[in-house]
Amino acid sequence: MYVLKLSLRPWRRSPYSQAFTSIAVGVLLFLASFLFWMQWGLAPVIDRLQHEQVITAYLDPSADAATESQIVDTIRTELGAHAEVEMVKPEKFIEHLKGDYPDLSRELEDLGPELSTVVPRYVSVSGILPDSSLGYVRALQGVQAAESSTDRFQSVIGAFRALKWVAGLLTLGLGLALVTGLIHLGRTNAYLQQDAFAWMKLMGAGRNELRVPSLLSGLIVGLIGGVLASLVWISAGEWMANHIRALSPVLRYMTGLQPAHASFLVAFGVLFGALSGVAATPSRNGARIGRNRF
């Protein structure tokens, strides 16, 4: 019991330092975890952008309706699990144009029966496709030409990679600030406990006996910080994650934030707190005995 009382002494002697550090630990832990989630959650987005492509397969003008269906069915059978396959006829193409280019669509409609010779028919295949897909589509009978939009998201992928890298760096920085703050508190606490540690050492306390109160002091601060971080994670984490995912349609592929992961924050708080308590090494900071000591 006296060990617990010794570890709670810093709360009596400098309660504001302990309280503010606990809050700071909670904030830093939450921010570091949220940035870690961002870094982790962006991976599927980047992966999707990297591998998603749209293959446009232009049909031979001589291909009849039966051939059209056959080509669509063949592609759907071969790539259907990964892709959205759509047959785009001239009329549908003009429908797509109407929104952005109403004049052009009107001129094309005015072509009448010649429309089918001016506006190509094509099959649009989109999704995360194997690298061999383009070659496969090109080789199909009735397909005149095919092209792929691979690498069209290169600039976006680059931007997301940069964001992921910065998020990782910030996570590391926040983690470092967290541990540094806790170690600094541990050293301050060891100084506050100097009288007790000096006396304990003179009574024959070993290094471990001197470390236990510091370990518990750090653990208590880490625990409070971890609980605060987990409460914010549960109450506001999902809202913040949804807010970020709503910023762009691409971001909807980000991994979801799990409220259940809040327990990890408590565990990390306790772990960091305890380790920083040990790292504060009271045997060096707080237990110097007398002048010309043994």
Next chain:
Amino acid sequence: MISLKQVSKSYFGQTRVLDQVQLEMGAGDFLYVIGGSGAGKSSLLRLLATEEAPTDGSVSLFGYNLSSVSPSALRAIRQSIGYVPQDVRLIPDLSVYDNILLSISLGGSRLLAKQVRGNERTRINEMLERLGLIAKKDKPASALSGGEAQRVALARALIRAPELLVADEPTGAQDRDYTFAIMDLILKANLAGSAVVLATHDREIVRRVRKRCGILRGGKLELEDMGGGLTCTY
């Protein structure tokens, strides 16, 4: 048990507080250390409590020369010493009970019989009862008067049944009744085998409880035996 050879002590290169002190004591021996203010009594006791190292000479306790002792042996030596410093040094936020419990939890000497280990609560209560502190058991040490704190410091030292009791003026802030209650406890520990080094200003104690006596004069320790008709005055 205690061997001081040519021990000198000076602080910051100033005049020697202790000068070529020689002392030999065995288990169960008792020594008063007396002398005027600033004679070096507390310095000598701090050396014996392993709190400080000498400037010159060697201090050996329990057969170990402290200048070359390993950290683990030094810990074992410290666990065998009961030290009552002049400034008591209780941990102010801990209760009286916890201050004493801390002392015994950090180890006791081989004199601490196995049957009393694990029975700390009863032993602490008995000790506090004898020193008139049972009502203050759960009070924080910071709430004690000077005399009470001094008695707690003694209880903290005696509870671990030390092989060597080093007490620096343990009765300095006590009234007559408590002075003799304290001396009674110290003599009991001495009879049980503890060597005792006790610094005091109290001539009455020295006169009534006649033991070997060391007088510090000009940094030198002069030993007298009260049994031989010497007066032990300074």
